[in-house]
Amino acid sequence: MNYIGERISHIRKARGYSQKRLADLAGISVQFLSDIENNKKGMTVTTLKHIAEILNVTTDYIIYGIETENRNCIIDTALDIFSNAEKNKIKYILEIFISTILQ
Numbered sequence: 001m002n003y004i005g006e007r008i009s010h011i012r013k014a015r016g017y018s019q020k021r022l023a024d025l026a027g028i029s030v031q032f033l034s035d036i037e038n039n040k041k042g043m044t045v046t047t048l049k050h051i052a053e054i055l056n057v058t059t060d061y062i063i064y065g066i067e068t069e070n071r072n073c074i075i076d077t078a079l080d081i082f083s084n085a086e087k088n089k090i091k092y093i094l095e096i097f098i099s100t101i102l103q
Helices: 004-014 019-026 030-037 045-055 059-064 073-079 084-101
Strands: none
Touching (some): 004 030, 004 059, 019 045
């Protein structure tokens, strides 16, 4: 998968969104989203950012296919009450949880 459109399509389907639903949420037409997914058209940075937020991925992942650190403000704010040692324990538990559900 080498193209931005293919990644958007793959993520959209993995998240259970139809093209119509994602297009509606992103404020674009279904035809425009289809053209993006088929690598026929590009999009503005604003549209890219909005699609990434809806699909809960970073723009880097959509553009390059690699995930970079993405701070989730709500989670980060909630974790601020914990010490670094407690945060490491939470991270460890989450890693186990994620690896378990991905099996």
